[in-house]
Amino acid sequence: MWQAGFLERENEEDILQPLIEQRADPHIYRHTDGYYYFTASVPRYDRIELRRAKTIEGLASAQTRTVWRKSPGPCGDLVWAPEIHCNGGDWYVYFAAAPSRDADTRNKLFQHRMYAIRNTNANPLVGEWEFVGQVDTGIDTFCLDATTFTHKGRLYYLWAQKHDDIEGNSNLYIAPMKTPWQIDGAPVMLSKPEFDWECQGFRVNGGPSVLKKNGRIFISYSASATDHRYALGLLWADEDADLLDPASWTKSREPVLQTCAEHRIYGPGHNSFTVAEDGATVLLVYHARTYTEIEGDPLWNPDRHTFVKPLRWRDDGMPDFGRPSVA
Structure with a gap:
């Protein structure tokens, strides 16, 4: 069982150290083959990398x-922000x-669209990856x-x-899928910065x-700039609710995970969930x-590191994220 590795003992608390350095937007997926699969944004933003291991600590x-x-x-x-999933039996x-940038380097800096690649091999680190194409949401922004x-x-x-009619940089949307690379129906907005x-x-x-877990669907999300102000929020709905109805969802008015200056862990965000070896x-x-x-543009600063910690639970069935610095 994963035992909160990469820790240092200080003031009777387990102070977390990075599991993997210089890997932002980390995603860990545990598959039925018993392996953990890891991917994340690399500092140069020029590729997609995968690694796998039998244990969380082994990923390092x-x-x-x-x-x-x-x-x-x-x-x-x-x-940016790759995630690996096994949908319909394929990876x-x-x-x-x-888009590729020309001499006007800032002109196309934030023109991202979403894409998918596919691998039909049982081991995605061995098989060949095919570019499937853009995942089109019907909104060209x-x-x-x-995630899926x-x-x-x-x-x-x-x-x-x-959304051009909503102030801000990005909102959260959901839609059912017709295939693992095509959505089925109009996007539904679940949350916006407010x-x-x-x-x-x-x-x-x-x-x-x-x-x-606990009869609910939880959606964690990140908010604000990607510096020390970055933080996690939370939405939740009953597992029997209509997930495509925004009224089914409740939104926390406060962040659930934020900077811990005491232990020098700043701007926790862009998370994923997995399970321990148990x-x-x-x-x-x-x-x-x-x-x-x-120094310089935070976008190009490579020092966003991957951390892993157990998620605690309150008596009412809600998750307790605790502090980003403490296991």
Whole structure:
């Protein structure tokens, strides 16, 4: 069983250290083959990497394979936030990318669209990956941070996207899927930046991740700028509710995970969920920085590290995220 590795003892608390350094937007998926699969944004934003291991701690030293690289055209730059999923028996990595940039480098900086690649091999680090194409939401605006989940036999797509009629950079949307790379029906908005803590630096709701437990569907998400103000929020709905009805969802008015200056863990965000080796303990996977003195554009700062910690639970069945620095 995973035992909160990479820790240091201080003041009778377990102070977390990074599991994997310089890997932002981390996603860990435990498959039925007994392996953990890891992917994340790499500092140069030019490729998609995968690694796998039998244990969470093993991911830190596991061999890494590059399975896809940016190429001139619509997917020519800024490859962000890949996630690996097994849908319909095949492997998919969902990611966002921007068009190739010309001399006007800022002109196309935030023109991301979402894409998918597919692998039909049982081991996605061995088989060949096929570019499936754009995951079209029907809204031609900046979008990113896609994830998928299955509930009651139905596959859903969940992502962040800008809407020209709504102030801010991105909102959270959901839609059922016709295939693992095509949505079925109009997107439904579940959340937009509205509270002060969601609008620091940038008005952002992004990086959604899904957890099903205690009769509820939970969606964690990230908000605000990607510096020390970055934080996690939470939506939840009853497992029997209509997930495509925004009224089914409740939104926390306060962040559930935010900077812990005491232990120098800043801007925790863009998380995913997995389970420990016991198959029951829910683990929270997220990135954070260990300092605030960022030089230049935070976008190009490589020091967002992957952290992993157990998720606790309250008596009312709600998750307790605790502090990002303490296991």
